[in-house]
Structure formats: structure tokens, C-alpha cells
Amino acid sequence: MSSNEQKLLIETARDFIEKDLIPIYDKIEKNGxxxxxxxxxxENGYIGANLPESEGGVGLDDAxxxxxxxxxxxxxxxIALFIFIQNNIAIPLLKLSENKEIALNFIEEIIKGKIHxxxxxxxxxxxxxxxxxxxxxxxxxxxxxxxxxxxxxxILLSLSDNGENLxxxxxxxxxxxxxxxxxxxxxxxxxxxxxxxxxxxxxxITRKASNILSNLYEESGAYIASIALGMSKEAxxxxxxxxxxxxxxxxxxxxxxxxxxxxxxxxxxxxxxxNYLDKIVSIKDKSRYTGIKILTCxxxxxxxxxxxxxxxxxxYFEDFKVERIYRDSMALSILFSNFIxxxxxxxxxxxxxxxxxx
Amino acid sequence: MLSLPIEVEExxxxxxxxxxxNFKDDIAMKYDTEEKFPFELWKKAFSEGLINFSNPxxxxxxxxxxxxxDPSLGIATLIPTFGSEIxxxxxxxxxxxxxxxxxxxxxxxxxVAITEPVAGSDVAGIQxxxxxxxxxxxxxxxxxxxISNGTIADHLYVLARSSxxxxxxxxxxxxxxxxxxxxxxxxxxxxxxGKLGVRATNTAELRFENVVIPPENIIGEIGKGFYYIMVFFxxxxxxxxxxxxxxxxxxxxxxxDYLVTAKKESNPIADYESSLFLLxxxxxxxxxxRSLTYKAADLxxxxxxxxxxxxxxxxxxSEVANFAAEKSLEFIGDDAIISKLERFYRDAKIMExxxxxxxxxxxxxxxxxxxxxxxxxxx
Numbered sequence: 001m002s003s004n005e006q007k008l009l010i011e012t013a014r015d016f017i018e019k020d021l022i023p024i025y026d027k028i029e030k031n032g033x034x035x036x037x038x039x040x041x042x043e044n045g046y047i048g049a050n051l052p053e054s055e056g057g058v059g060l061d062d063a064x065x066x067x068x069x070x071x072x073x074x075x076x077x078x079i080a081l082f083i084f085i086q087n088n089i090a091i092p093l094l095k096l097s098e099n100k101e102i103a104l105n106f107i108e109e110i111i112k113g114k115i116h117x118x119x120x121x122x123x124x125x126x127x128x129x130x131x132x133x134x135x136x137x138x139x140x141x142x143x144x145x146x147x148x149x150x151x152x153x154x155i156l157l158s159l160s161d162n163g164e165n166l167x168x169x170x171x172x173x174x175x176x177x178x179x180x181x182x183x184x185x186x187x188x189x190x191x192x193x194x195x196x197x198x199x200x201x202x203x204x205i206t207r208k209a210s211n212i213l214s215n216l217y218e219e220s221g222a223y224i225a226s227i228a229l230g231m232s233k234e235a236x237x238x239x240x241x242x243x244x245x246x247x248x249x250x251x252x253x254x255x256x257x258x259x260x261x262x263x264x265x266x267x268x269x270x271x272x273x274x275n276y277l278d279k280i281v282s283i284k285d286k287s288r289y290t291g292i293k294i295l296t297c298x299x300x301x302x303x304x305x306x307x308x309x310x311x312x313x314x315x316y317f318e319d320f321k322v323e324r325i326y327r328d329s330m331a332l333s334i335l336f337s338n339f340i341x342x343x344x345x346x347x348x349x350x351x352x353x354x355x356x357x358x
Numbered sequence: 359m360l361s362l363p364i365e366v367e368e369x370x371x372x373x374x375x376x377x378x379x380n381f382k383d384d385i386a387m388k389y390d391t392e393e394k395f396p397f398e399l400w401k402k403a404f405s406e407g408l409i410n411f412s413n414p415x416x417x418x419x420x421x422x423x424x425x426x427x428d429p430s431l432g433i434a435t436l437i438p439t440f441g442s443e444i445x446x447x448x449x450x451x452x453x454x455x456x457x458x459x460x461x462x463x464x465x466x467x468x469x470v471a472i473t474e475p476v477a478g479s480d481v482a483g484i485q486x487x488x489x490x491x492x493x494x495x496x497x498x499x500x501x502x503x504x505i506s507n508g509t510i511a512d513h514l515y516v517l518a519r520s521s522x523x524x525x526x527x528x529x530x531x532x533x534x535x536x537x538x539x540x541x542x543x544x545x546x547x548x549x550x551x552g553k554l555g556v557r558a559t560n561t562a563e564l565r566f567e568n569v570v571i572p573p574e575n576i577i578g579e580i581g582k583g584f585y586y587i588m589v590f591f592x593x594x595x596x597x598x599x600x601x602x603x604x605x606x607x608x609x610x611x612x613x614x615d616y617l618v619t620a621k622k623e624s625n626p627i628a629d630y631e632s633s634l635f636l637l638x639x640x641x642x643x644x645x646x647x648r649s650l651t652y653k654a655a656d657l658x659x660x661x662x663x664x665x666x667x668x669x670x671x672x673x674x675x676s677e678v679a680n681f682a683a684e685k686s687l688e689f690i691g692d693d694a695i696i697s698k699l700e701r702f703y704r705d706a707k708i709m710e711x712x713x714x715x716x717x718x719x720x721x722x723x724x725x726x727x728x729x730x731x732x733x734x735x736x737x
Contacts, residue, residue: 121692147692179696180387182703248480250526258717301684308554308707312478312715313504316708318552326554330687330703331695339689340630 001064009064013071016044021076029185029324032152033082035113041079042113046072047086055095056111062281066226073230077328078186080227085150085187086110088223089124089216090117093157093166096212097204106155106168118153120145120192124217125338126210132194133161139198141167144191149335151176151190158194163210169194169201183324183331217336218345221289224336225277228296228329232270232303235325239263239307242320259310266303273299287349290342297337300329362652366415373408373420377427383698386428389558390701393551395510396558399435404464409436411446411462414659418600425604426611428698429705433601434558440506441470441515443593444535448578448586457513457537469507469514471538471564472587474500479718481517482529482584486566488518488536496520496571498536498544501564504712508562509547513539516566517583533583537575544569555704592663594713595672599651602675602709605702606644609682612699613637616690636689640682647675666726673719676709 001009020040021028028037041047050065051057060068065087072080091110097103109115122145123130132143145158156169173196179189205212240263243254254260273296280288304326308315315322347355362370380399389396403409408420417436424432438461445458460466477483486500498518505514514537521532538545544567553561578586617637621628654667683703687694694700710716 125692147696180391180700182695182700247476248478248483250483256717258720305680305707309710309715309717312711313473316504316554316711317550318554323552323554326707327704330684333688334691334695337688337691339691340627340632343632 001061006064006067009060010067010071013046013068017072017075021079025076028076029078032188033079033186037079038116039113041083042111046083047113047116048091048107048111049083050087051091051107051111056108062222062284063278066222066277066281069223069226070230070233073227074234077227077231077325077332078184080230081184081332082116082150082187084220084223084227085119086116088220089119090157092216093212094204097166098206099202099204102168102202103204115154116150118148118150118156120156120158121147121149121335123159123210123213124220124336126214126217126341130159130161130163132158132167134165134167134198134203136198141169141173141194141196141198141201144193146191147335148176148190148192149184150187151178151192152188156192156194157204159209159213164205164207165203166205166209166212167201168204169196173197173201181331182334183328184335218289219286220336221291221293222277222281222286224332225273225289225292225296228293228300228332229270229274229277231325231329231332232266232296232300235300235303235307235322235329236263236266236270238320238322238325239303239310240267242311242314253310262306263310266306269299270303290345291350293337294342294346297329297333300325301333304329362415362419366413366419369408369413369416370419370423372406373423374426376403376406376408377424377432381424381428381431386431386558386698386701389434390430391557393549393553393557395560396431396434397510399431400438400467401464403435409439409464411439411442415655418597418655421597421600422604422607425601426608429601429605429608429702430556430558432604433556434560437506437559438464438467438510440594441468441590444470444515444577444586444590447589448535452574453537453577460512466512467507467510469505469511470590471502471505471508471514471516473502473504475503478504479715481587482523482533484517484519484533486516486518488520488534488571490520491570494573496536496573496576498538498566498569498571500566502566503563504550505547505562505564506712507560508564509549510560511540513537514564515577516564517587520580520583530584532581533587534580535577535583535586536571537577538566538569538571542569542571554707555701556708588665589663591714592665592668593658595668595719596651596655596658598709598713599647599654599668599671599675602672602679602706603644603648603651605706605709606640606647606675606679606682609679609686609699609702610637610640610644612694612697612702613640613682613686613690616693633689636685640685643678643681647671647678651675666723666730669714669719669722672714673716673723676706676716679706679709682706 045058048057049060053059069080091107094103094107134141154171158167158169175193176190181189243259246253277292308322308326311320311322314320344356421436445454461468474484489497491497516536516538520534523529523531546565547562550561550563617628627633651671654671657664683706687699687703
């Protein structure tokens with residue numbers, strides 16, 4: 001996509017976000033993402049945005065898609081994460097399904113906004129071994145998933161205990177215990193208890209599903225980075241704007257060195273990170289995706305903290321929207337990351353395959 | 359660590375027991391969700407003798423242990439006496455009898471109102487006006503924001519401008535502290551909801567519309583309010599530092615429990631150097647913050663406060679609390695995001711803001727260090 005086309009894409013997205021999402025975003029954060037909104041996201045091509053046109057998607061290249069995610073993340077980060085789960089986790093998993101006919105049907109339904117998927121984070125981050133077991137003799141699937149994000153979805157794509165199988169589970173077979181959420185509050189987050197009939201919940205992948213998920217997890221680093229950068233950009237903008245309005249001791253806040261120095265430096269860091277992300281995505285250097293995720297997640301927390309501090313007491317309240325970025329940036333650092341695993345992975349790429357091994 | 363008298367350590371144990379019994383996770387979550395003040399916990403802590411101003415060290419370790427179990431409930435349980443030191447130090451006998459005694463008996467709630475929509479860190483920039491009328495009363499007009507106990511306090515110690523300052527540089531002149539009762543005509547308050555953390559505490563916006571303040575409700579001398587508040591900050595900042603070390607210690611408890619459980623389950627994460635380094639860094643910083651805080655507190659309790667040490671303690675301890683919460687949450691990951699660490703992370707941030715933002719503490723430290731050196735050089 002040319003830079004002019006990218007510009008048009010972002011302007012169109014911003015127009016949609018400003019008119020259709022920002023006015024109701026507080027409500028969305030409180031009540032969740034409803035089916036009307038999902039249909040709207042689908043109608044506008046945001047679900048399936050990065051899927052080739054031949055497969056029913058919009059066919060955005062990675063560099064453009066990352067800009068799109070960043071734009072959503074600035075103003076409506078929960079929706080950016082929802083789009084990410086559908087486009088970068090659910091659809092790629094379904095595409096790798098051994099049962100092509102069923103999978104293509106599900107993908108079509110997701111793109112049309114008729115269904116949406118949830119994912120157990122422990123399956124992605126390999127944080128905990130799954131106890132979801134397929135009992136062939138009794139034709140049942142039984143077990144628990146601890147950390148299911150977007151758990152109000154119609155389906156859960158879930159890994160079995162041996163790491164070989166990926167199962168498609170309909171929501172009617174799931175019992176949920178909802179957690180209180182630190183961030184991305186529009187997305188439900190639950191422990192899910194599964195007791196399902198095998199004949200009604202197809203096994204999509206029967207071999208090495210955990211490896212497929214690990215690859216997806218690694219690749220997701222670039223998209224998570226774009227969400228982190230979008231939130232960071234908004235946090236900086238808010239800090240900058242507030243520092244130009246708020247006075248203390250007879251001066252505007254930005255006239256104080258520690259504030260202007262910190263904001264300026266962070267602005268430069270943001271630019272450097274955006275360029276780095278663009279570069280590694282353009283050359284598809286996936287060995288750097290985990291690294292950019294670590295850097296940008298840390299960065300977004302740092303920026304959110306600075307922005308909240310600049311806002312003082314006002315920043316601590318939800319009205320100024322900085323406290324939301326503060327929560328979301330920390331949540332993003334946890335939900336799609338594993339502190340040790342990510343750093344081991346990075347060391348192996350950058351130093352030696354034996355680095356950080358135990 | 360500075361060793362404290364045995365009786366103080368006994369109170370520490372009692373406070374911890376109280377907190378463990380009363381600040382259980384489901385209770386803490388309920389107050390956090392509902393943004394509700396825990397009146398019954400305040401009363402209970404009083405009835406068990408845990409709010410006792412006759413022993414400041416006991417108050418300090420009680421606050422530390424309360425915040426270690428749950429910062430939001432811990433602060434909320436003890437905050438009803440907020441501002442009492444102002445009357446202890448600058449109030450007259452009548453004011454102490456009428457306003458201070460019921461608070462120290464756990465019968466009433468007090469508060470301090472300084473911050474305004476246009477003046478937070480810049481205390482001298484407040485605009486609430488106090489003007490004398492012909493009858494000898496004072497008339498209060500203005501607005502305050504982010505006031506702890508704002509809608510639950512029976513009375514508040516309010517800072518207002520009683521005369522124009524001689525110059526911009528001397529804006530701290532002409533400020534006066536007055537006692538405002540909630541039943542006074544023209545006073546109104548509304549709770550501010552939607553805080554990031556410490557959601558069991560009550561925070562409010564206050565309005566004063568021609569509130570008549572009788573002369574007996576003036577605290578100390580007219581025009582000396584700024585100095586009184588600065589003295590009060592020397593005390594309250596030590597307590598904020600204490601909140602922070604309590605919170606940080608609570609985070610360390612969680613991290614240690616996590617690693618000990620991992621060790622028992624032969625999970626290699628317990629032995630990774632990266633895990634051990636993080637644990638060591640957090641534990642060391644907490645110990646340093648505690649030493650600094652206790653040193654500052656020791657001087658305050660001996661009536662020889664050192665504003666440099668007080669500001670250092672508040673600045674450093676609040677930074678340590680945020681460091682500990684952020685790093686532990688990130689390290690433990692999914693298990694932490696559904697645990698009390700999530701609340702600790704949200705609760706920690708306010709400690710870098712209230713009772714003097716970190717930036718103000720840094721200015722106090724530096725300016726006083728330079729001033730002291732200049733004075734020494736002149737000798």
C-alpha cells in the first residue's frame with residue numbers, strides 16, 4: 001500500500017472511531033462489546049482487515065495493518081485488542097485447521113461479524129499446562145482454562161492437555177467465572193470450565209497444535225507492539241496538551257524543565273520505536289518481534305506513568321482517560337507476554353541458541 | 359532496620375492480626391468495586407485500641423501493617439483522624455476539646471482541605487477567600503477538590519486566603535486555616551468517584567458559599583496557615599512514606615509466596631537468576647525505604663523534624679512501592695493480574711501524588727540542601 005493509501009486508510013479509520021466508537025466508549029468499557037458493534041467492525045472491514053482479498057478479507061499488508069491497529073489503540077484500545085484477537089489469533093488458527101471446510105465456514109462467519117472467538121492466554125504464552133482432555137471413548141472434552149480473554153465470545157479455540165490438539169468449543173458448553181479486570185475492561189476475562197460433547201465441538205488441529213500457537217505468539221509481538229505504541233502516543237498527547245494548559249507557581253507546566261525534558265525525550269523514543277517497528281515488519285524480521293514487544297510494552301507503561309504524574313490528582317480519576325491508559329498498558333504487558341519466556345526467546349535469537357538456558 | 363521498642367512491635371503484631379482478619383481479599387475487593395468507605399472497620403480499629411495518638415510509633419507501624427495487607431482499606435480505616443496534628447500543634451484548648459477530642463475517641467471524622475481545581479502542588483496558589491464581615495465573623499467562599507473524607511467528615515481544616523500577598527514571591531503570606539463544620543450553612547460536598555486506586559477512601563469536591571466562620575474557628579494566627587500546613591506536611595509525608603513501605607512489603611510478601619510455592623512444586627522459575635535478582639532488588643529497596651522513613655519519623659516524633667529527610671522518605675518510599683508493584687505484576691503475569699497485586703498496583707500510584715507530588719519533594723530536598731550549604735559557607 002502506498003503512503004497516500006495508508007493515509008486514507010487511517011483517516012477513514014479515525015473518522016469511524018470518532019463518530020461511532022469514542023462517543024460510546026465509556027459504555028463499551030462498562031458493558032462490553034456487543035453484537036451490533038461487532039457487526040459494524042465487520043461491515044467496515046476491520047475484522048479480516050489483514051486477510052487476503054481472495055479469502056474474503058481486505059488484504060492489508062502488515063505495515064498498513066499495524067498502522068490501523070495503532071490508530072484504534074490510541075482512542076479505543078479494547079477494540080484494538082478485540083480486532084487483534086480475531087485477526088491475529090483466531091483466523092490464523094482456523095486457517096491452519098486440518099478440516100478446511102469447517103474452518104473456512106468459521107472464518108467467513110468471523111469476517112461477517114456473526115461470531116467471534118476467545119482464546120486461553122495460557123495456551124499462547126505456554127504459561128501453564130492445559131488440563132483440557134479429549135476422551136475419545138466417552139466422546140467428551142473436559143477440563144478448565146484459567147485465563148480466557150474475550151470469554152463472552154461464541155467460541156473458544158483451545159489447546160488440549162497433550163499439546164497436540166486444538167479444539168473448537170461452542171460457548172454453550174462453557175461455564176465462566178469472571179475476573180475483575182485491570183485493563184481492557186470491554187473484553188470479558190474469565191476462568192472457563194469446559195464439559196463438552198466431542199461430536200458437537202470439532203477438533204481442528206490434531207498434531208503439534210502447541211507449536212502452531214507458539215509461532216503465533218511470537219508473531220503477535222509486532223501487533224502487540226503497535227497497540228502499545230498507539231496507547232503511548234495518546235498518553236504523550238494528553239500529557240503535552242495538559243502541560244500547555246495547566247499552571248502552577250505562575251508558569252505553565254511545560255515551562256518546567258523536568259516536565260518538558262521528559263515529554264520531549266519520550267516523544268523521540270516513540271518516533272524511534274515506531275520506525276523500528278515499521279522496519280522489522282517491512283522486512284518481516286520475525287526474530288525481532290519479541291524484542292519490540294518487550295520494548296514497547298515497557299515504554300507504554302513508562303509513558304502512561306509520566307502522563308498520569310503530569311496530570312496530578314486529575315490523572316488519578318477516570319475523567320481524564322489517563323488512568324485507563326495506565327491500567328491498559330500494564331494489562332497489555334501481562335496478557336500477551338511471559339516475562340521469562342520472552343526474554344529467553346530474545347536471548348536465543350540475539351546471542352546464542354543456548355543463551356539463558358536451564 | 360532501626361529497632362523499635364518491644365511494645366511497639368507488639369502493637370505491630372496486633373495490627374497485622376487485625377488486618378489479616380478484617381481485610382480479607384473478598385472484603386477488599388468489595389470496597390474496591392463499590393468505592394465505599396468502611397465505617398465499621400474504622401469503628402472496630404478504634405474499639406481494639408489500634409488508633410491511638412498517644413503513641414505515634416504505634417500509629418506508624420499500624421499504618422504500615424494495615425497497608426501491607428490492603429493499602430486501600432488500611433488507609434481508609436485510619437484516615438478518619440486526618441489532620442488531627444494540626445489542632446494538636448496549633449489549635450487552642452477550646453478547639454481541641456470541641457473538635458479534636460471526639461475525633462481521637464473515634465466519634466467523629468476530620469479532614470484537611472487544601473487542593474483546589476487550579477492549585478494542587480502549588481499550595482500558595484489557592485483562591486478560596488476568607489473575608490471578615492462587620493460583625494467580626496469571617497466569610498468563606500471557594501472550592502476544593504480531591505479532598506479525603508470530604509463527604510464523611512464532621513469538620514474540615516480548610517486553608518483559605520485571608521489577605522492579598524505583598525508580591526507573587528510572597529504568596530505564602532496571607533493564608534489562614536479555619537475549621538468548617540459540615541452542618542454550616544453554605545457548605546456542600548459531593549463524592550468524586552472513578553479513582554484508579556485507594557477506592558475505599560472517600561474523596562470529594564467541596565464548595566463554600568458564604569459560609570460564616572466564627573472567630574473561634576480560626577486556627578492559630580491569621581495569615582500563618584501556609585506555615586502550619588508545611589509543618590503538618592512534615593508529619594503527613596512520613597505517614598505517606600509509611601503507606602508506601604507497607605504496600606511494598608505486601609507486594610514482597612506476594613512475590614515471596616509465589617517463589618516459595620514454585621520451589622515446593624519444583625518449578626524452575628524459583629531458581630532462575632532473573633527471579634532471584636528481582637526479589638533481591640525489591641527487598642533491598644524496601645529495606646532502604648523503611649530505614650529512611652523510620653529515621654524521618656524518629657525526628658518528627660522527637661519534635662525535631664528534618665524536612666529534607668521527610669521529603670526523601672516520601673519520594674523514595676513511594677517510588678519503591680510503585681517499582682515493587684509494577685515489577686512483581688509484570689514478572690508473575692497472569693496469576694498476578696487476578697490477585698491482590700492488581701489492586702496494589704493501582705493503589706500505589708497515588709502515593710507519588712498526594713501530600714506533595716514527587717516533583718515537590720525533589721524541590722524541597724534540593725533547595726534545602728543548597729540553602730543549608732550556603733548558610734554553612736557564610737558562617
